[in-house]
Amino acid sequence: MHRVPFRHWGTLLLAGALTVALISCASPPPQPTLPPGAPEARFMQIIAHADDDIIFMNPDLAAGIRAKKPTVGVYLTAGETDKPDANDYAARRQAGTRSAYARMAGVPDEWRAERLDSDRDHSVELYTLAARPEVQLVFVNLPEDNDPRANGGKHALTRLWLDQAEALKLRTLTPAGGQLPRPYEYTRGQVVQLLVDLLARFRPTVLRAQDPSPDPRYAKNWVRFNDHPDHVIAARLAAAAAREYRKAGGSAVELNYRNYNVAEAPVNLSGAEQRDKLETFGAYVPHDSDVSLGEPYDGWLRRQYPRWPTGSTWAGVDADGSRYAFAVRAGELTYWRRTGRTWSGPTPVGGATLDPGVSVAADRHGRLHVFARDRDSDEVVVTTPGSWAWTRLGSPNERVLPGRRGSVGVPVAARDAGGALVVLVKNGGGGVSALRQSTSDSWPTGWLDLGGTDVQDGLAVGPGLTVAASTRTGVLRWRQQGEGFTAEPPVRGPRPAGPPVVGGGLLAYPAEGTGALAIATGDEAVLRPGTEGLSGLGLAVTGDSVVLHGRRVDGSLVVGAGKPAGLAWSELRGELADQAAAITGQDGVELLGFGLTGELLTTTGPPGGVFPGWSAGR
Incomplete structure (x- = not known):
């Protein structure tokens, strides 16, 4: 298929195939002026439905818009469900999104509408906020999961994702009063390529997406994915596009957000953030007859949770004195290295496809080890600087809960008093499991179960190998004794609304209702005023x-x-x-x-x- 890719913003060109040109817009979009070589933060959200980012990615979304950072939302489906007036309903949902974005930007709800052609066979709708032209929305208008009229019936986006043979072509909708003169047909590969082209055009430095792998402990009313299928597939399509974009020379920080299951987690936003988020969604509500400010929306709107807490142990010192910092970019481990006072990087490692969140620890010889979660197998994996060879440590659910591998959390690691490395993860049963390096520096295959229930993502480990983990009602604690662990009394205090930290005789965590810090220097945590949010x-x-x-x-x-x-x-x-x-x-x-x-x-x-x-x- 002949391709005419988009033109991107600014003057910096990506290498090779990412040089782009825009066609068929009524007028060229405004071009932000940047000082030569100056980086500019730019956000993109790739989401399934017209309200998903407003509900699940706020207040992060509003903060970027109010800081006047270029922000573009890309909506894959028309969100029409099984409404008899599908194109009218899709148009109303678009109008609701525009209204909410204008409210976040603090300007009138006035937009310039254009048709944007990605190639000879495909077009999308582009809306630019008149008073804040760095704020833009893109609507692709693929059929929504519950639409029985989609070619092949319901579950259209899921079927497209599973169609590796590229035989299925999904036909888009044409929202009433919109910019599309006719429907277009997309295969899976064409949707991914469209997203790659949009990434190249807008060049986001931060890419937000939904939850590609929801924890199976929650939202059990959504069979198969434990969330709306479109949410999960949109996140996986975004990840696939980010990988292709990276191969072509692009790069973005990826952030994934939990969706429906946040309603089962404690409220973690401050009072002011909750009110602002409710008011923003209130600008959307009048346009969509299926939503309200009551339940279940009220529960979602008072929370925002990352899918994978990245943790705070992603940097360390190697045996030769070099300092390393690590991050996952488009599923690939990437590092920065400091020798003397100079940092170099980023340098990709490759060899494994990872979820966000890594943890580093130095072994008895001072060698740094990097622990991560393999995206494809749900296993814990480890590598070391220099060799960069990956060792698979398996999963604590290998034998006892083989069907719950997907609920294994991001690992955290530390060296114990005996000099051995210990890696800990949330297991599929909602407890904590540990694996201890042997005296020969090899790794055993059997994980130790520390116990615990309802443990949330994001473990903490402190000196002396003290371990802390938040549940939805309290903070659990363990201390290493010999090669095992002994449970200690839970911390008394407010309910936690996020992962804890522990060490130096102090334990802290964000408290339910406000996100203010609860700090304990003993067995009882006290709120610290002024730390809300x-x-x-x-x-x-x-x-x-x-x-x-x-x-x-x-x-x-x-x-x-x-x-x-x-x-x-x-x-x-x-x-x-x-x-x-x-x-x-x-x-x-x-x-x-x-x-x-x-x-x-x-x-x-x-x-x-x-x-x-x-x-x-x-």
């Missing part, structure tokens, strides 16, 4: 001092440093895309984070002292 916690221990940090929705980092019982608080302004990490050394504590353009940011402060602003590692 924090998530992505991290903790560094140096001597008798700690550095506790958490991320706000605007990307800034709130830092508490000093003795556990008397932390001094400060704020690091910036635009972190996700959780920060820390490395302790002779020069103090180095905080690390990834910015909205994917660059590594660092800052170093003395133990218990104040951190200066962020500097680009690279």
Whole structure:
């Protein structure tokens, strides 16, 4: 098929096949002006339905728009369900999305509508917000899961995803009053290629997507996927497109968000964030007769959860003194390395397709090990700098819960008092499992079950191999004794609304209802006023001092440093895309984070002292 790909924003060109040109728009889109070589944060959401990003990716979505970052939403289906007036209903849902976006941008709900041709055989609808032209929406209009009129019947997007032979062609809808003169037909490969072209055109530095692998413990009313099938397939199509985009020279920080099952998790947004999110969705509601501000929407709107907490142990020091930072980009392990005072990177590793979230720890010889979760097999895998060969450690569900491998969490690792590495994960039964390196530095095949129930994603491990895990009602704790673990009494205090951190005689977690920090220096946690809306916690221990940090929705980092019982608080302004990490050394504590353009940011402060602003590692 002859292809005429899109033109992208700005003046920086991606290598090779990503040079692009836009055709058939009524007028060329506005071109943001960038200083030569200056990076600019840009967001893209690839979602299934017209309200999914408003519900499941907020307040992150609103924060980017209000910071005036270029933001584009790409909606794969028309969302028409089985309505008899499918094209009219699809148009109303589009109007609701435009209204909500205008509300987030704080400008009138006035848009320029255009037809955007991706090639000779396919077109999509492009809407540009008149008063804020960096805000744009793209509607592809594939049939929704519940539409019996789609060619082949219901479950159209799922059937398309499963059609490796590319025999199925799904016909799009033509929303009333829209920009499409006729329906178009897409195979699976053509949908992926369309998304690759859109990535090349808009060049997002942050790509948001839905949950490609929902935890099977929740949303059991949705058979097979434990979530709306379109949500899951949209996330998988986005991941496939991100991989192809990366192969062609593009790159973006990928963030995945939980969907329906957030209703089963504690409220984790601050009161102000909840009110704002409800008001934003209130701008959508009048356009869609099937939704409301009551249940079940009220439950979803008071929460926002990442699918895979990336953790705060993704940086460390190797035996030769080199500092490493790791991230997963389009499923591929990528690292930054510092020798002396200079960071280099990013450098891809390859060899495995991973879910976001890695954990590093140095073994008895000082060699750094990188633990991750394999996306294809749901196993824990490990590699080391230099060799970069992957070793598979299997799954704690291998024998006892073989049908629940998909619910195994992201690993966290540490070295125990005997010098052996221990890796821990949430298992498929909702407890915690551990695997301890043998004295010969090899790995056994049998996982140890620490017990526990209802454990949520995101474990914490501290010095002395203390382990903490949040459930939906409390925080569980274990301490290593010999080669086993002993359960300790749960922490008393507010219910947790996210993963804990532990170490240096301190345990902290975001509390239900506000996301404010609950901090314990013993068995009882006390709320810390002024920390509402924090998530992505991290903790560094140096001597008798700690550095506790958490991320706000605007990307800034709130830092508490000093003795556990008397932390001094400060704020690091910036635009972190996700959780920060820390490395302790002779020069103090180095905080690390990834910015909205994917660059590594660092800052170093003395133990218990104040951190200066962020500097680009690279």
